[in-house]
Amino acid sequence: MTIAIWFDLDGTLVSFPDYGRVLATACEAVGIGDADAFAAAYNDAFFEYFGDLTPEPYRRAAADALATVDADAAPESFVTAVRDAEYDAVETPPAVRETLSTLAAADDVAVGVCTNGVPEWQRRKLRDSGLVTHVDATVVSYEAGAHKPAPEPFERAEALIEADRRVMIGDGEESDVAGARERGWEAVHVDGPADVPAAVDSVR
Ligand SMILES: [Mg+2]
Structure with a gap:
């Protein structure tokens, strides 16, 4: 058996981890000032891409959310920062x-x-x-x-x-x-x- x-x-x-804190840490790392507005847009986009199994949901969501806030960060930089913040917190x-x-x-x-x-x-x-x-x-x-x-x-x-x-x-x-x-x-x-x-x- x-x-x-x-x-x-x-x-x-x-x-x-508390994902709100993970996102806030990542925003700070890449210089996104309005972390709350960014996180709301990021979460909406991420779960839509993720639900549909769209490739690269993290990068796509970051690109969408960055377009809604006043920040110069590259989507790839945010993805690296959020991944590091998540891994650090696990x-x-x-x-x-x-x-x-x-x-x-x-x-x-x-x-x-x-x-x-x-x-x-x-x-x-x-x-x-x-x-x-x-x-x-x-x-x-x-x-x-x-x-x-x-x-x-x-x-x-x-x-x-x-x-x-x-x-x-x-x-x-x-x-x-x-x-x-x-x-x-x-x-x-x-x-x-x-x-x-x-x-x-x-x-x-
Ligand atoms: Mg689980």
Whole structure:
């Protein structure tokens, strides 16, 4: 009996920072004075591009938002600043590290990460966290062709890891829990990384 345990990334294996603060930090770094107006325009544009799986949603949203404020920053500079600010703010609790390390050493368990996001951002976050060494497969929604809770990311996960049981652990009631159950998987909701060890214990 083998079990594949799939984890969401943001807000599950790693903390997801206060994004208002991340955007404010990035605005300050590139000299955008009216950070609130910029952030409102940026968020609107970003989620539209992201929802449609449009390539380069960060750069496109930055370009759109910069056109609405009085600032000389280049979109690419803002993207670098916001990425650095996000990565600086992300934390990986030691207990999550230990839990994944233990799972990786077990013969009957495979570990996956199934995350909504842009591949290079999410994969680098997984590398920077040090968790990638414990992970057998990663699914990023942009590569799967749809975001969770749509079936595509879960189908891709099923193709990547053979298993008798599949479990999704995540902080998204809809994206993680409902999406996984719709595919016939088991699912455990967590409120954040601190809940991950107990969630894993509950399914093993
Ligand atoms: Mg999440």
